[in-house]
Amino acid sequence: MKAAFLDPSGVPFVRDVDDPEPASDLVTVRVRRAALHLGNLLGAGERPLGSEAVGIVEHAPADSPLAPGDRVGTFPAWGVVRERIALTPERVFAVSDEVPDDVAAQLYVNALTAQMVLRAFERTTARTGDDGPLIVSGAASALGRILLADAQDRGYDVVAVVRRVASAERVAAGFGVPAVATSDAGWRAELARILDGRAAAAVADAHGGPDGHALWAFLARGGSVLQWGDLSGEPVGMRASELLPTELRLEGVSVSRWLEAVAAGDRAADVARVEVLARTRPELFRVAQRFTLDTLGPALERLRRTDGSGTVLVDLMPDQ
Ligand SMILES: NC(=O)c1ccc[n+]([C@@H]2O[C@H](COP(=O)([O-])OP(=O)(O)OC[C@H]3O[C@@H](n4cnc5c(N)ncnc54)[C@H](OP(=O)(O)O)[C@@H]3O)[C@@H](O)[C@H]2O)c1
Numbered sequence: 001m002k003a004a005f006l007d008p009s010g011v012p013f014v015r016d017v018d019d020p021e022p023a024s025d026l027v028t029v030r031v032r033r034a035a036l037h038l039g040n041l042l043g044a045g046e047r048p049l050g051s052e053a054v055g056i057v058e059h060a061p062a063d064s065p066l067a068p069g070d071r072v073g074t075f076p077a078w079g080v081v082r083e084r085i086a087l088t089p090e091r092v093f094a095v096s097d098e099v100p101d102d103v104a105a106q107l108y109v110n111a112l113t114a115q116m117v118l119r120a121f122e123r124t125t126a127r128t129g130d131d132g133p134l135i136v137s138g139a140a141s142a143l144g145r146i147l148l149a150d151a152q153d154r155g156y157d158v159v160a161v162v163r164r165v166a167s168a169e170r171v172a173a174g175f176g177v178p179a180v181a182t183s184d185a186g187w188r189a190e191l192a193r194i195l196d197g198r199a200a201a202a203v204a205d206a207h208g209g210p211d212g213h214a215l216w217a218f219l220a221r222g223g224s225v226l227q228w229g230d231l232s233g234e235p236v237g238m239r240a241s242e243l244l245p246t247e248l249r250l251e252g253v254s255v256s257r258w259l260e261a262v263a264a265g266d267r268a269a270d271v272a273r274v275e276v277l278a279r280t281r282p283e284l285f286r287v288a289q290r291f292t293l294d295t296l297g298p299a300l301e302r303l304r305r306t307d308g309s310g311t312v313l314v315d316l317m318p319d320q
């Protein structure tokens with residue numbers, strides 16, 4: 001069967017590999033469609049491509065609730081841009097028929113990260129007792145939009161930060177939240193005006209760099225910076241002494257740790273929540289473009305554009 005990899009310089013290629021053997025403790029999935037994410041490009045050396053997909057169960061352990069023919073989503077499924085994959089059962093989730101393949105293929109990486117960020121926010125407010133707003137930057141990104149929607153559904157007071165003015169307008173209109181654009185020279189004053197003297201309980205930041213750093217000034221004492229992205233790719237550029245009077249906390253949030261770091265009960269709640277989002281808010285799971293194993297080079301170029309138009313998908317069964 002065919003499987004996709006990145007070479008040490010990040011160039012994609014396809015190679016024939018052995019089909020997985022049916023095993024008594026693994027679920028074998030025929031992969032239909034996989035999502036590509038910026039995080040899939042990280043790492044060193046030759047590495048398999050992909051981390052989530054939708055597919056059909058071909059073999060399941062005897063004690064599994066899954067059976068051959070079931071449609072499932074998979075995460076974390078490292079190297080899932082391949083025709084078949086064998087995974088431990090806690091990485092495979094039944095998906096309802098109401099959720100189309102284009103949504104099911106990209107259901108977990110972004111939406112589970114949003115669950116982790118919001119849980120970190122809840123930990124922060126429980127620790128500080130602060131009921132100030134949550135500032136979400138990178139709010140026009142695929143993940144940022146899910147984060148905004150879910151935070152709003154939970155009744156949190158949210159302020160969005162994006163890069164472009166047009167995106168701020170779209171986010172404000174689409175979600176009904178105040179939004180500022182860091183490309184506007186007066187954005188800090190505008191954010192201060194929106195906050196109207198209130199300090200933020202936490203900043204969920206995906207910009208990084210100087211703009212991400214500038215958001216720290218809006219935090220309440222002891223508040224948290226929940227770092228879930230690095231869209232600018234620039235250093236934050238802070239002095240350590242900044243942490244002293246503010247007592248702020250820096251916390252990285254990575255979905256690559258979801259299986260290991262999140263308790264089983266919370267993981268089940270996360271998966272259930274994500275399925276609800278998929279059924280009720282399918283517009284949060286837009287598709288930028290679909291590619292095939294023959295067009296992985298253009299697929300990665302599309303992924304690197306980060307223009308907010310949606311998720312890049314790879315079709316492993318293009319004829320169906
Ligand atoms: N922590 C985790 O586990 C995890 C999981 C998945 C993704 N991520 C991260 O989340 C971020 C968003 O990923 P995504 O797939 O949702 O991306 P995406 O949809 O491709 O993001 C597009 C948005 O990124 C913004 N953007 C692009 N370059 C920027 C820059 N230099 N500075 C500020 N904003 C910029 C643009 O905002 P404008 O429209 O305003 O220009 C655009 O709308 C990435 O950093 C990704 O690595 C993290």
